[in-house]
Amino acid sequence: MELDRFDRQLLNLVQEDAGRTSEQLAEQVALSPSAIQRRLRRLREQGVIARDIAVVDPGKVGRTTIFIVSLQVERERPELLAQLRSWLAAQAHIQQVFYVTGEADFVLVISAPDTETYEALMSRIVGEHPNVKRFTTNVAMSVVKRGLTIPVPPDSGGQET
Structure with a gap:
């Protein structure tokens, strides 16, 4: 799918706040609110916008501990990796999973209310997946930045820095 400058502007804006109305978006993008709605619908239908979510403050819902886990597997057989x-x-509790290069095979970001919950999850992983x-676990001491925003360059040839 080819994205024009309007699509790119919209993608950057809705990543900042998906709750903006088409009228609010139209104030920042030189299009009518109905054109904004059509473009957003098309971007969703074509999978460019995978989903709209709310970002919740973990401290206000009792999930205050973030664990960053590097996971190694014994064998990288496709069926075992698919199961895992x-x-x-x-x-x-697992917020993000990355299949990575290097010493670890997966990096996980886990949100849990306490170490007991985390320990029970890791016991289940090891118990249910002998592979x-x-x-190894790192506990986040504080959050410096949290986000899932993908910078969309203003034109198709540009690189965002």
Whole structure:
């Protein structure tokens, strides 16, 4: 899908706040509110916008501990990796999963209310997936930045810095 400058502007704006109305967006993009609605619908239908979410303050809902976990597997057999990926994706406490290069095979971002909850989750991973060789855990002391925004360059050839 080819994105024009209006699409790119809209993508940057809705990533900042998906709750903006088409009228509010039209004030920043030189299009009518109805044109904004059509473009956003098309971007959703074509999968460019994967979903609209609310960003919740974890401290206000009791999930104040963030664990960054490096996970190693014994063997990288496709069927074993597929089972593990599916299991990881289904766990509510696991916010993000990255399949990575380097010493670890996966990096996980886990939000849990306490270390007991985290420990129980990791015991389940190891118990249900014998292919997991080892894991290391880092506990986030504070959050400097949190986000999922993907910078969209203003034109198709530009690079965002």
